[in-house]
Each structure stands twice: as C-alpha cells, then as structure tokens.
Amino acid sequence: MSAGGQEGENTVAVSVKPSAKMVCWTGSDYLYAGPGRKPRFLRQLESYVNRELQTINPHEPELQELKLQVYRDVFGRFIEEFKTYQPLLCAIKKEYENTLVYQQLQIRDLEPLRCHLRLVTEECDRRIRARWEEEQALEREKQQLQKDVEAMREKETVMQTLVAHLQSELADQYLLYQEQSDAHETLIAKLNDLTSCSVKEEEPAHENTEGEDKDPVMLRLALRVCREDLTKAQVELNRIQAEYWDVVPRRNWETLEHTHQQTLLQLERLQGDFDQLRSEHDTLLELHKRGSMHAESDRSITEQMDESVHHRQNQLQSNLLKVLIHSDASESGTLTVQEFRAALRTALPLKSDQAIDALVASAESELDSSNDTIAYQRLYSLGANGKNGEFLSLVMRQSLEDRQLYISQLRVQLGDKGEVSVSDLRAALMCIDPALDSDALDWSLSLAFQVKKEELNQCDTLLDRETVLQRLVSVLPRQD
Missing domain, CATH: 1.10.287 (Helix Hairpins)
Structure with a gap:
C-alpha cells in the first residue's frame, strides 16, 4: 500500500513469511493517526515482530539469523507499502545486505589468524615453561x-x-x-x-x-x-x-x-x-636454539602455504560474489537460474558444463528454491556450525579437484625425473599453461624451492619431484 493511498480497497493481504501472515485494513487511520495514537499499520508490524520473536527458540544456533530475517521481512513489507520511496529504500536494503556479506567474509578471514595467535601463544608459553624448568634444574x-x-x-x-x-x-x-x-x-x-x-x-x-x-x-x-x-x-x-x-x-x-x-x-x-x-x-x-630456528623456519613455510590456500579460497569466493552482484541489474538480491548460470560461467570460465550444472543444482538445493529465482546473497551466509553452505563447499571441492588434475598434468610433463631443478619446473609450467604471467610463475617457483624471487636465477638446488608437487598444490597460479 503506498503512502498516497490506494485507500479505496477494503483489505490487502501481505505475506511476509510462509508461516506468518499480516492482514492490513485500509482506512483513514491505517497509515496516519491523531496525537497519542499509533496507526493500524504500525501496530500490525509491531504485533507481527513481537509474535515472531516469541516463537524463536533462544537456544537456536541460528538465533541472530532468524531474528534478522524477521526484521528483514518487516522492512520489506514497509518498502512495499511506501511505493514512492521504494527505489531508495531498496537501495539502502541492498547496501546493508552487501555490507553484512562483506563483514562475514572479513570475520572468516580473521578466524585463522585468531587460531594461529592462540597456537603461537601456547607454544611460547610451553617454551618459557621448559626453559624455566631447565634453569631450575641447573640451579639445583x-x-x-x-x-x-x-x-x-x-x-x-x-x-x-x-x-x-x-x-x-x-x-x-x-x-x-x-x-x-x-x-x-x-x-x-x-x-x-x-x-x-x-x-x-x-x-x-x-x-x-x-x-x-x-x-x-x-x-x-x-x-x-x-x-x-x-x-x-x-x-x-x-x-x-x-x-x-x-x-x-x-x-x-x-x-x-x-x-x-x-x-x-x-x-x-x-x-x-x-x-x-x-x-x-x-x-x-x-x-x-638451532632446532628452534629450523622449526621456526619450517613452521613459517607451512603457515605461508596454508595462508596462500586460505587466501585463494577467499579470493575465489569474493570474485564469484562480485560477478553475481554485477549480474544483478535490478539490485534485488536475486537472479534467475539463467542469469545465475551465466554469472557462474563468467566467474569460472574453465568449468565444464557438468560442473556448472552441479553448482546450479547445489544452489537450488541449499536455498530450497521452487521458483525460477536464486537469492545468491543467502548462499554466503554461514551455517550453524560456522562453516560454508552446500554451494560454497562444492565450489571449493571442485577447485581442489581442478588443481589436483593440474598437478597430475605437471607430473606427466616432468616425466620420470627423480629430482627437479628450477629450469625444469619453469619449462613444465610454461608448457602446461603458456598464458601464465612472469610474476605468478616466479612466485610459484620461489615457494616451491623456498628461495626469494631474486635468487631464482642463481638457485641450482635439486629437489625431489613429489616434494615440489606437494608444495605447488597450495600456490599454483592457474585460475579455476
């Protein structure tokens, strides 16, 4: 119902949520009321909010998400009623939704750092206790x-x-x-x-x-x-x-x-x-001290590789979300199945048709969508256990399978060489992926041989082929 009226109709039934309905009556005091009185529309919205919040179990793992959905539905009903301000209010709602998704991604990026900080703190405490015990033994x-x-x-x-x-x-x-x-x-x-x-x-x-x-x-x-x-x-x-x-x-x-x-x-x-x-x-x-230095070096390399894997996963998800938002011309937060499929093809150009079909089916299954639209922003919401949903998990799984296939091709290209040099690995990477830029190639080689980019030309180290391939699993620059 707009602010200007449509007051000639007797009743308007608005469905906010499949399990709850609000019946709106038109009249002179529907949207406006005198001093000291609330309009009927405001009382209906408040009654709906109180009723829905009381039905939510406070021990529900997704309590905050459910409460947010109640207010999201009320805000959507408010936007539908005031049609004059509907474009501006829709834009505000979209920006808030995008900001929520972005903040969730930021929280996901910071979670490994918090775990790493806790591990480093525990390791430092353990070393301090061990050193103190050694000093006490020597003092005794x-x-x-x-x-x-x-x-x-x-x-x-x-x-x-x-x-x-x-x-x-x-x-x-x-x-x-x-x-x-x-x-x-x-x-x-x-x-x-x-x-x-x-x-x-x-x-x-x-x-x-x-x-x-x-x-x-x-x-x-x-x-x-x-x-x-x-x-x-x-x-x-x-x-x-x-x-x-x-x-x-x-x-x-x-x-x-x-x-x-x-x-x-x-x-x-x-x-x-x-x-x-x-x-x-x-x-x-x-x-x-020497063992600590070697352990720190190995730990630093392992953490760098883990960070590279985590960064690539987040980058893949972020790029995919940007393409989906760009494809949303109506800025409604939803795409048709055809638009969603085309956006996936744009973001993941190397995927096969079967892989794209599997991603579309996974998104429809996760959202339980029965119509021809997909609310892509909900695909980026964390589950009750703080992990990705079915769609993003399938994206990561397909990415890992593609990279393992890439490693298999690289193993075939290297042949039966037991040990690999920098020049051997460079030639194999260029043969498999001729479009690979020099910066990405040098980055992969430096992490594989654990040397700086400036030292690659002087590096004459020979490493075991399987060791090199295992290190390249997390750093290969090929796009998925």
Whole structure:
C-alpha cells in the first residue's frame, strides 16, 4: 500500500513469511493517526515482530539469523507499502545486505589468524615453561655442587685441626720420653756409684787408707763431669725441642697425607664433572636454539602455504560474489537460474558444463528454491556450525579437484625425473599453461624451492619431484 493511498480497497493481504501472515485494513487511520495514537499499520508490524520473536527458540544456533530475517521481512513489507520511496529504500536494503556479506567474509578471514595467535601463544608459553624448568634444574645442580665443595672444605678444616692436635700430643709424648730417659740414666749412674763403693770396701786396708785420702778429689771431679754432661744434655734437649716441636710421627703423617690427596682427587673429579655438565648444558642449549630456528623456519613455510590456500579460497569466493552482484541489474538480491548460470560461467570460465550444472543444482538445493529465482546473497551466509553452505563447499571441492588434475598434468610433463631443478619446473609450467604471467610463475617457483624471487636465477638446488608437487598444490597460479 503506498503512502498516497490506494485507500479505496477494503483489505490487502501481505505475506511476509510462509508461516506468518499480516492482514492490513485500509482506512483513514491505517497509515496516519491523531496525537497519542499509533496507526493500524504500525501496530500490525509491531504485533507481527513481537509474535515472531516469541516463537524463536533462544537456544537456536541460528538465533541472530532468524531474528534478522524477521526484521528483514518487516522492512520489506514497509518498502512495499511506501511505493514512492521504494527505489531508495531498496537501495539502502541492498547496501546493508552487501555490507553484512562483506563483514562475514572479513570475520572468516580473521578466524585463522585468531587460531594461529592462540597456537603461537601456547607454544611460547610451553617454551618459557621448559626453559624455566631447565634453569631450575641447573640451579639445583649448582647448589648441590656448592654444598659438596663446602663439605669438602669443612672436612679439610677438620683434618687440619686433627693434625694440629696430633702434633701437640706428639710434643707432649716427646717431653715425657726425655724425662723418662734422663731419670733412667740417673738411676744407672747411681747404681754404678754404689757398685764402685762396694768394690772399694773389699780392697786391703792400706789401699783403703790411700783411697780415703783421695776420695774428696775424685768426688769433686765426678761431680764436675756430671754437671757438664747435664748441661750438654739440657742444651741438646732445648735444641731438639726448638727444631722438632711441630714434628708428628711418620705413620700419622702418611695417613693424613693420603687422606688429603684423596680429598684433592675427589674435589678435582667433582670439578671436572661440573665442567663437563656445564659444557653439555651449553651444547644442548646451542642445539636447542638451532632446532628452534629450523622449526621456526619450517613452521613459517607451512603457515605461508596454508595462508596462500586460505587466501585463494577467499579470493575465489569474493570474485564469484562480485560477478553475481554485477549480474544483478535490478539490485534485488536475486537472479534467475539463467542469469545465475551465466554469472557462474563468467566467474569460472574453465568449468565444464557438468560442473556448472552441479553448482546450479547445489544452489537450488541449499536455498530450497521452487521458483525460477536464486537469492545468491543467502548462499554466503554461514551455517550453524560456522562453516560454508552446500554451494560454497562444492565450489571449493571442485577447485581442489581442478588443481589436483593440474598437478597430475605437471607430473606427466616432468616425466620420470627423480629430482627437479628450477629450469625444469619453469619449462613444465610454461608448457602446461603458456598464458601464465612472469610474476605468478616466479612466485610459484620461489615457494616451491623456498628461495626469494631474486635468487631464482642463481638457485641450482635439486629437489625431489613429489616434494615440489606437494608444495605447488597450495600456490599454483592457474585460475579455476
């Protein structure tokens, strides 16, 4: 119903959705009403929105899509009613729909990056934990070795204290020995004197008389000799004490020397083990760094190939959507089956008739279309699980099959060569696809041989044929 009227009709039945109908009554207050009152048309639209929203299960996976469809239907009914503004409102609706499709594609492009960021974060956390555990293990080993060295030093200090104690005991024993030796000599001298006196008493009387006259002189001489001998002995004793006060018995000295040598050998062995462990640790760190660098390089190449595959898939979908939008001359968001088939032929010129028919049938099946039109924008809506629908999945599957066929042709062109050079691969690619431009060719060769474009002419590397073909699966420049 237009804003200008068509008010002469009694009723107009408008179908917004197959499962819900709104009956619109014409009259003076259908589109317009006085102050404080809502027009009947507005009340019908609000009632329809509230009724449809209540029928939607809040746990439905496609909840937002279903709610959006309700408002989309209401907006379409509003556009049909105001025919004067219908072209402008249709253009606004189309731009919103295109923007939604574009935003969905952007979200799909960013999803792998988020997954990749999560994987990189987990890998970094794992490396940090591993490095921290290694450092903790080395720190514990270092502390244990320091404890062993401190124990050795304490044991050496105890040994030195024991040696000093033994030296002191030896000096005391030596003094006791000297005293006992002096006492023994004194007793022997006294015994000799007594023996001499007994012998003299047995001599004749005249001799006794003469001996008695000489006895004081002999005694004085003997006393002087004894005093001289005592002085010499005392001097010798003092000299020996001064020179050998810190001397220990040889047996004790050899025992202590052997223990000390064993301690030194054990300390040297522990120091050698520590140096070896530190060297092995440094070697392991170096090997770990090298392995990390190689792993990072391989991971970078794999991520680059995966990104290339994902980029080509998104580019194929985006180009196909652009062709479909360009083919929509009425800007209604729908195409006839013939227009849809012609757009597919334009976007995918190398597809066979059977492949195009399969794509058309897949689109009709996904949309459950019973008439001769296809709402192509709905084909780009994500499913409940966040994946592509039947139509886009078939497009990607056909693209993969075409590329595998291209790889098979390239394998035949390379022949029975076990290893392939840059020139061999360049010639094979040009033979299969003569229209291939130089930039795309250099890009494929650089990713296949993992070198920069500027280094292709100097690259003389020979790679296994199957390795090269496997890398080319994700980078071949041929259009689908």
